[in-house]
Amino acid sequence: MAKKPKTAITPVRSDNYPEWYQQVIKAADLAENSSVRGCMVIKPWGYGIWENIRTHFDAIIKKRGVQNAYFPLLIPKSYLEKEAEHVDGFAKECAVVTHHRLEDDGAGGLKPAGELAEPFVIRPTSETIIGESFSNWVQSYRDLPLKINQWANVMRWEMRPRLFLRTSEFLWQEGHTVHATAECAATEASEMLEIYANFAENMLALPVIMGEKTPDERFPGAKHTYTIEAMMQDGKALQAGTSHDLGQNFAIASDIKFSNQDGHVVHAHTTSWGISTRLIGGIIMAHGDDDGMIVPPKVAAQQVVIIPAVHDEADREAIMEKCLGLKLVLETISFDNIMISAVIDDRDEVTSTKSWNWIKKGIPVRVEIGKREIEGNQVFFKRRDESPREKHIMPEDEFLGSIADILLSIQNNLLERAKSYRAQKMKKIDSLDEIFNYFKSEDAGFANIPHSLWDEGLSEKMKTDFSVSPRCLPIIDGELSDRLIIARSY
RNA sequence: CGGGGCAUAGCGCAGCCUGGUAGCGCGCUACACUGGGGGUGUAGAGGUCGUAGGUUCAAAUCCUGCUGUCCCGACCA
Structure with missing residues (x-):
């Protein structure tokens, strides 16, 4: 193996x-x-x-x-x-x-x-x-x-x-x-x-x-x-x-x-x-992370995947019925005025394989329904913004009542995460030496420099030596800033 | 457009140096066992080796052109 x-x-x-x-x-x-x-x-x-x-x-x-x-x-x-x-x-x-x-x-x-x-x-x-x-x-x-x-x-x-x-x-x-x-x-x-x-x-x-x-x-x-x-x-x-x-x-x-x-x-x-x-x-x-894509719930083609976990063929019908019911109810719920869309993954694959497929696709919420969920009238689910190991089990009513909040919370987590790494990689710099020094590092981020420092010579040097170009003069509260954001770019 | 790498089964690769019957892993198909963290076994299918030409008894293998692709650069409202 x-x-x-x-x-x-x-x-x-x-x-x-x-x-x-x-x-x-x-x-x-x-x-x-x-x-x-x-x-x-x-x-x-x-x-x-x-x-x-x-x-x-x-x-x-x-x-x-x-x-x-x-x-x-x-x-x-x-x-x-x-x-x-x-x-x-x-x-x-x-x-x-x-x-x-x-x-x-x-x-x-x-x-x-x-x-x-x-x-x-x-x-x-x-x-x-x-x-x-x-x-x-x-x-x-x-x-x-x-x-x-x-x-x-x-x-x-x-x-x-x-x-x-x-x-x-x-x-x-x-x-x-x-x-x-x-x-x-x-x-x-x-x-x-x-x-x-x-x-x-x-x-x-x-x-x-x-x-x-x-x-x-x-x-x-x-x-x-x-x-x-x-x-x-x-x-x-x-x-x-x-x-x-x-x-x-x-x-x-x-x-x-x-x-x-x-x-x-x-x-x-x-x-x-x-x-x-x-x-x-x-x-x-x-x-995205090292397990693949993470789609923000508001623009995901589907927000929830329901994976039936059938161990015993005798349970199949009951499990599928529950999956279908769940999908129907989920799709009547909206979060921030967006209707939830759910998909049942009934492919003939091992449950864990299906689960990993959806992790890589980055669907916000993965639900697994098996015998236990039916007996306990509960929902087993995982969130893409958390570790693949983190599990949640909730009574079905509670899950349906909170799914909108869960999706909003994922959406918000993604934004906060992105803001936080941006904050880490944004640096206010006021001298030429510091600029050169900053961009020597391969994983430098955005430098926020005085616009007055940026002349033709510096522009040329930053471009040839560091592949760095001016991104923009930030507009803050409707006013054009006297600072310039420079960075490598796509 | 410049420099470099690569092109062999759907995908990822070995084979090339030293020319001689086309290989491996994953995936795929069938069946069985399985199944809550990427499962197991058995049996199969699938390739005129990117393309055009050259050398040779013989080319995936050597040579040349072309095309595509990836990386670095140039370029990029």
């Missing part, structure tokens, strides 16, 4: 963090590489998280008066050329469609035939094509503000793809708004940033730093780029969401203008903001 590993995932985080990350994705059955370069297949357990992110975020923006719409995947190359900085920023990572037909190549294969007069790029982001529509939709100040969102896939031909964090194709939402004044656009961009920050903390248990990007890290063509930065367990930063105040740059490029109350025709002010499937990578790296 093979020796049981102490942890479900090999290697452990402390041995090889990048490899651990990939192993967790595999063990949790979240996604896999496809045969298409740089593109991933998101499997049900991973896609379920995205569906929940989508559902909850969609509700939030709709309350703000944002409407969903859909724009084309293909963008005429010339559109992209309208905004000079935008071209520079995205040109290198665009996939280009140059032909529109395939025909027999005479050798049993197919070859592209009709060459397009003007090539299309596959959207790397949709500012330009949406701007084209907006220019028609907006005529009067009465049409503003215009708030549109689309849930879509985009494509960026990345040099080095990593599952969820940087894939050639990924899923996201991109919000695009048009405003009459610079102030309105600025407010929209700031409010969306706060919404992202709250969403990350409340739904994903992911504490983030809100801030503004320095000019060199800005979205190409933006006036201000705001970001939420999360810390992963290796101390690296992950940009988890962005909001851009585009000023009039894109309005001018796309000719979005309107008649104001004075009868003058003026260019509008626009914003755009997005979150993507990258968030799932963030969840993995923020919460």
Whole structure:
């Protein structure tokens, strides 16, 4: 018999963090590489998280008066050329469609035939094509503000793809708004940033730093780029969401203008903001442990797995009946306005194997139902935020009465845990020597330094010697700080 | 795009140096025993060794090109 590993995932985080990350994705059955370069297949357990992110975020923006719409995947190359900085920023990572037909190549294969007069790029982001529509939709100040969102896939031909964090194709939402004044656009961009920050903390248990990007890290063509930065367990930063105040740059490029109350025709002010499937990578790296994934209850595809433990075939029917009953009742219960979803794992496997499978997937609560539970009218369960050895036994009524609190407590524990390791790996530093010293360590985290220290020379040195870049100037109580957060990043 | 590693069964790998009938572990299938911490046994299925070419009587093995993948770098709203 093979020796049981102490942890479900090999290697452990402390041995090889990048490899651990990939192993967790595999063990949790979240996604896999496809045969298409740089593109991933998101499997049900991973896609379920995205569906929940989508559902909850969609509700939030709709309350703000944002409407969903859909724009084309293909963008005429010339559109992209309208905004000079935008071209520079995205040109290198665009996939280009140059032909529109395939025909027999005479050798049993197919070859592209009709060459397009003007090539299309596959959207790397949709500012330009949406701007084209907006220019028609907006005529009067009465049409503003215009708030549109689309849930879509985009494509960026990345040099080095990593599952969820940087894939050639990924899923996201991109919000695009048009405003009459610079102030309105600025407010929209700031409010969306706060919404992202709250969403990350409340739904994903992911504490983030809100801030503004320095000019060199800005979205190409933006006036201000705001970001939420999360810390992963290796101390690296992950940009988890962005909001851009585009000023009039894109309005001018796309000719979005309107008649104001004075009868003058003026260019509008626009914003755009997005979150993507990258968030799932963030969840993995923020919460996962050496036994695999830990999914925050609020975004888990299922919160509870019920595992029947049948020793004696004679008990099977009674056990299955109890499992089914439990599932039905659980699914009438909600926690923080989210309906619980439960799954019965009735695969023909040894109970412990099933249990470990679900540990690796990171389902918040595992329930095991056997003869004992039926006789004692009780529920045996374990929590993913606790050690796999820790058991709980509760009368069934009590369990059903407290499951909502249990899930909320798991959600909260994940957030507190993440906050605590972030606090440990965040350091306020005021001198150059200390900065160099700090980042000599491989597992350095975020350094909080005076913005005034950051000049071109330091930037260059930090980048080449330490792979450290500026993450953001934190925004605290609506005010831009004079400090700068720098860190290694994904 | 630069430097390096790897490519053999679904997954993980050995075999290659020194060319000669395709191997192991896990997983999978069937049956039985099992089952509350990753179980046991028996019997099976599954691979034109990434791809194209070269050397050779003979290539998984040697040589060349290509492709994919991983790591480091560059790049990354």
